[in-house]
Amino acid sequence: MYTKKIKENLDCGILVAAKVFGGKWKLCVLDAIHRGIVRPAEICRYIDEASPRVIEMQLAELLFFGVIEKRATDAYPKKTEYQLTALGESLLPLLEQIDNWGTTHAAFIKERQKEFEESQTA
Amino acid sequence: MYTKKIKENLDCGILVAAKVFGGKWKLCVLDAIHRGIVRPAEICRYIDEASPRVIEMQLAELLFFGVIEKRATDAYPKKTEYQLTALGESLLPLLEQIDNWGTTHAAFIKERQKEFEESQTA
DNA sequence: ACAATACCCGAAAAAAGATTCGGTATGAAC
């Protein structure tokens, strides 16, 4: 099992928040669950750019930090469903604000990114 | 120079936002500048957990994406100062919300993190 | 002249994070 070598620093709010939803796809996963896409296989299909494994792992982390909770029948067929906890719901305003900001400035940022990529190839 | 192998995906607001302020210390750098800590050496001292090099690099990225701008006297002594652009200021509400969320839940998250670390050593 | 500081940069190395691959288990559909 992998253990971190550099000690984690949770000394400011920003770093605590980054710890909880800092993964590459965590906010997307939360967004999916919020939209009612609550079963693992569904989420994987919804976020098809990400590998299923990383979604599993990020679900596990979100679960561990109490952001989401799991409803699963132990019996088969396993119909696992995730849902936001109160803590998870407290993240929704942030999620929305972050998404809004990104959507608003997407065109500008993409333009800059394109310039950057062109400067690399030239 | 390092070039990415996996194509970037900026198809949703969340991913655009992550691109702009997703680095390990970018939000802390923005926070510092917002608080009036505007010179590179000062910022490095302020965020002394981070290596000066990464702060330089992240300043360069923030500059490139137009989040901050640079005021430097070309003459020596170089008194470089960074300040937020309009785009950068548009990030402040997010920054504040993220910091507030983290501060509010810091105790709980630290507790969970501690549990996790203990479960590793045992 | 010499040390200290500020600013910036390149490149190797280390660390962290993500992906791929294979495996387990169970049940359903054909």
Add this chain to the structure above:
DNA sequence: GTTCATACCGAATCTTTTTTCGGGTATTGT
């Protein structure tokens, strides 16, 4: 009974990010 789907996990590998290290330029203070 073979194939497919869901859910999950370990481990090797690959990619990205961060860190470390060293260099270069120019100024200030002693």
